[in-house]
Amino acid sequence: MADQSWDVLIVGGGPAGFAAGLYACRAGLRTVLLEKATFGGQIANAERVENYPGLAEGISGYDLSLQLRQHALKYGLRAVTAEVTAVALREDPKVVTTSSGATRARTVIFAGGGDPQPLGVPGEAKYTGKGVSTCATCDGPLFQDQPVAVVGGGDTALDEAITLTAYASSVTVIHRRRELRAAHALQEKARAEPKVQFLLETTVQAVRGDGLLQAAVVQDLATGEERELPVAGLFVCIGHAPNTGYLAGALPLDKGGHIPVNLWLETAAPGVFAAGEIRQHSAKQVATAVGDGVTAAIAATRYLRSEGHP
Numbered sequence: 001m002a003d004q005s006w007d008v009l010i011v012g013g014g015p016a017g018f019a020a021g022l023y024a025c026r027a028g029l030r031t032v033l034l035e036k037a038t039f040g041g042q043i044a045n046a047e048r049v050e051n052y053p054g055l056a057e058g059i060s061g062y063d064l065s066l067q068l069r070q071h072a073l074k075y076g077l078r079a080v081t082a083e084v085t086a087v088a089l090r091e092d093p094k095v096v097t098t099s100s101g102a103t104r105a106r107t108v109i110f111a112g113g114g115d116p117q118p119l120g121v122p123g124e125a126k127y128t129g130k131g132v133s134t135c136a137t138c139d140g141p142l143f144q145d146q147p148v149a150v151v152g153g154g155d156t157a158l159d160e161a162i163t164l165t166a167y168a169s170s171v172t173v174i175h176r177r178r179e180l181r182a183a184h185a186l187q188e189k190a191r192a193e194p195k196v197q198f199l200l201e202t203t204v205q206a207v208r209g210d211g212l213l214q215a216a217v218v219q220d221l222a223t224g225e226e227r228e229l230p231v232a233g234l235f236v237c238i239g240h241a242p243n244t245g246y247l248a249g250a251l252p253l254d255k256g257g258h259i260p261v262n263l264w265l266e267t268a269a270p271g272v273f274a275a276g277e278i279r280q281h282s283a284k285q286v287a288t289a290v291g292d293g294v295t296a297a298i299a300a301t302r303y304l305r306s307e308g309h310p
């Protein structure tokens with residue numbers, strides 16, 4: 001890969017990246033996708049996806065991610081495991097430095113999504129991997145018949161809470177606001193689970209243990225009262241920070257670290273696009289990430305053919 005020059009280089013093997021790869025390959029472009037971890041992106045960890053348009057029966061997150069990948073590979077996408085660590089976007093072709101060397105491409109699509117945001121409370125780092133987790137599908141089975149809590153009120157938090165009911169004795173959803181942010185259907189599903197209970201207007205102040213996690217210190221925001229909630233597992237689902245650390249200085253980023261784009265997902269650098277959760281104002285759904293990947297690949301194709309926008 002190192003000494004090749006590509007028409008399109010995609011950073012990130014999630015829904016946005018594979019959708020971009022499918023469209024770029026079908027446009028006849030020599031396309032490579034780089035993924036630093038497991039192919040599939042965040043959705044590969046979702047127990048069940050019920051809101052992907054056209055799949056009325058629902059599908060497991062893993063199967064959806066596999067189908068997105070296989071569809072792109074069928075049309076010639078080259079998918080490589082490598083972490084992108086630096087970029088030079090003003091050069092022509094652009095230079096992308098990875099964990100296994102540098103490569104060049106005429107266009108780049110950033111589709112690196114985000115990583116889970118930490119709570120930032122005392123004890124969290126110490127107990128990560130010893131009770132504190134960000135992935136119920138990965139770590140849920142460790143908490144068989146034990147009490148766990150999920151922090152957050154969005155789709156991901158409730159999806160994780162429902163996943164955990166298969167293992168834990170009880171699942172407490174802790175959310176700082178009075179209203180949950182998750183989709184109505186997901187809220188109804190979670191409320192129907194006898195093991196799930198809700199602690200609203202409540203924050204986690206610290207986590208405690210004796211080598212393994214034993215409790216979360218929670219504060220009731222209405223009364224200010226603090227108490228210990230005994231839990232063996234604490235799943236933090238309060239959002240994702242975009243994977244753009246290596247882009248500082250190479251591209252303008254907004255306050256939250258997302259990449260600003262126009263309606264064609266063009267960034268400030270010509271021939272450089274951003275798709276999915278990594279970009280500013282993403283709706284953070286699989287369907288919108290896939291749509292972004294498609295838009296970015298079409299925009300890259302037109303850029304390479306000097307066609308401008310339709």
Ligand SMILES: Cc1cc2nc3c(=O)[nH]c(=O)nc-3n(C[C@H](O)[C@H](O)[C@H](O)COP(=O)(O)OP(=O)(O)OC[C@H]3O[C@@H](n4cnc5c(N)ncnc54)[C@H](O)[C@@H]3O)c2cc1C
Pocket residue numbers: 011012013014015016017034035036037038039040041042043044045046047048049050051052082083084085111112113114155156159160243246275276277278284285286287289
């Ligand atoms: C548990 C869970 C349940 C969810 N349920 C749903 C649902 O039911 N419906 C729904 O629509 N959405 C759901 N989502 C959200 C959905 O998964 C995301 O919106 C979607 O995956 C975003 O896609 P993406 O391609 O933008 O980014 P991601 O899925 O985050 O993929 C980005 C990829 O880029 C890679 N990467 C990052 N930086 C680099 C780098 N420097 N070099 C190489 N590779 C890099 C990452 O490792 C990752 O694999 C859920 C998310 C979670 C976590």
